[in-house]
Amino acid sequence: MSDLLTADRIEEIGALGPDSPDPAALVAELVGAVDEGRVENPDDIGYALLVAADILEQAGDLDDALALATRAVAEQPDDNAYARAMRGGLLLRLGRSDEGMTELTALRPLLETDPAATYLTDELAESGHAELALEWLTGALDAILERTRTQQHESEDAQDEAAAMIYGLARQRHDLREEQGLPHDEYDNLADRLRDAASHALNGLDDGPATLLFWPMAEFDALLVRWPALVDSYPSTWDEHRAQIERALVDASGLGGADLGVVAGTVDGLAAFARDAGSDPTDEETLDEYADSLDEAGVTAWPPGRNDTCWCGSGIKYKKCCLPRSRA
Template identity: 45%
Template sequence: MPTHTALTSADLREIRQSALGAADPLGIAAELADAVDAGRLTDENDAGFALMLAAEIAESRTKLDAALRYVERAVNTYATRDDSEVGAARALRARILFRSGREDEAMAELEPLRPLLTRYPDAAAYLGAALAVGGRNQVAEEWLTEAVRVALAERAASTEQSAEPVSAEDAGLLFFLLQQRHRIRHAIGRPHDAHDNLAERLESKLARAGASAAAESADDLLFWPHAEFDSMVVQWPALSQSYGGTWDQHRARLERELVRLAGTGRTGLTLLPGSVAGLIGYAGRDGEPADPKTRASYARQLAAGSRQINWPPERNEPCWCGSGSKYKKCCLPRSRG
């Protein structure tokens, strides 16, 4: 356990990685709760995260009464929110209730969370995990089937989209629902249906796209920090077609591309922070900075250096884009657009 007077978000992430291997993990869980009570968190918004971490530690040691106390406090911390964070806390509470033999209470906790499946990509994972602990994979499959039906109906109602997605990126949240449903159906021995076939087609396309991307230029991951982006589009307006018309669009494109690459199994992904001066300097007197070949070559030079930005950060870490906000509040949601 860190000895700092106050615990930072980084401290909590470190604890998450190391607590279960510590000599006294239950003592760490108690100290986390004490840090919340004593106001020893540098960011008060981390209180729910700290209490959920304490609950997970206690759960791992089968101290289910303590785990429930911690997670109930986490849920109360998130009481005024209506987002995926509170959903994850309540799903954790249901999971612990299942382990405690309180199955009816666990299901009563999970049932109201079903609408989150069509709002947040990670909801399929934490709801599925809770139902699996309770031996309710069949229920998970039913919920995901309904969520897929709703997502497809919403898609069909849109005049801007085709009836069936043509890629994982085009599918958006629907892709995550199809994947999770497909895996659960495989686990419980269900025969393939049309949704399973769609999931496999999208996964196959994603894998092929990933293989192609690996052979393409590192220019796809060239990142222009805010001030550099503004200078770049003033100097070369046509590059807004390659990098986005605004900095928000630029960040969203990169986040979606990184999510796509990760989905193909790529690891060690990094962003390559560029600068207008660096690109001009690389091009030299005889090169054209805005030329695609020049930019691709510049990106490869950056990829060989040591200034890459590792991706993804933890949800509570500062965002990779340098905005100063936490990743979960900044660029993480951009991948869902």
């Protein structure tokens, strides 16, 4: 047990989670590695603690889950909104409503500034406060729409970011209202129109930065073995590769892209493409053209629903995979 704890292993544990025959052993493995300074990449310490907290939470051990979430907050003081939201949700589930609400309410302004911040309203909804979640989502939509109406001179970037937030907020609100059996209202219709427009834009893509080339785990390793020259173009690990893509997509959505997605490359596919085109497979232009050629075969739209399978192919829910990883 003195091995280094890798990001792969943390994720593997997250996938096994409470369904494993011995969840306590998994938690002990994670926390032990943190305690003994054996987390391979120190940036993953908060991630390891949140995975452990999640296992405990699902096993019903809310007190210990809270202790670990609180530790995760302290481990990443500069960027801990996600950990704080999880902590807030746990406090609510423990009946410590005032503290939980204080934690989440402090983060509430993020709903109007950060396209990824719908994890806040997710915590509310999952801790039995769906009505309040809907109130916050509606309030944020009202505020952003009002802002776009009254601020005529907003920069293009600010307008694009507002569009990305409107999309995310309206979609979550739509799905939550559907779960509650509520009929469509004006914002729900807007959510449906935006989704249709996004999928239409994705289908019509022919080039541009809206689709990113992604290498599934096995392909990523094979790629660098086959063309060592690509080592300079990619990070050294697959985890960093997908985290980089997730961050790029978050940035792009902040700049307004609602039509974002990933296409999965294969080594054989790239080799055949480069051979047919008579080009160098390690050339950046070749990689771009190869990515474009994949669009028709299938773009995985981004972001997936929080409870949908992650785009990276891990088989894990997005909210437990690339979403928290890239923000940890």
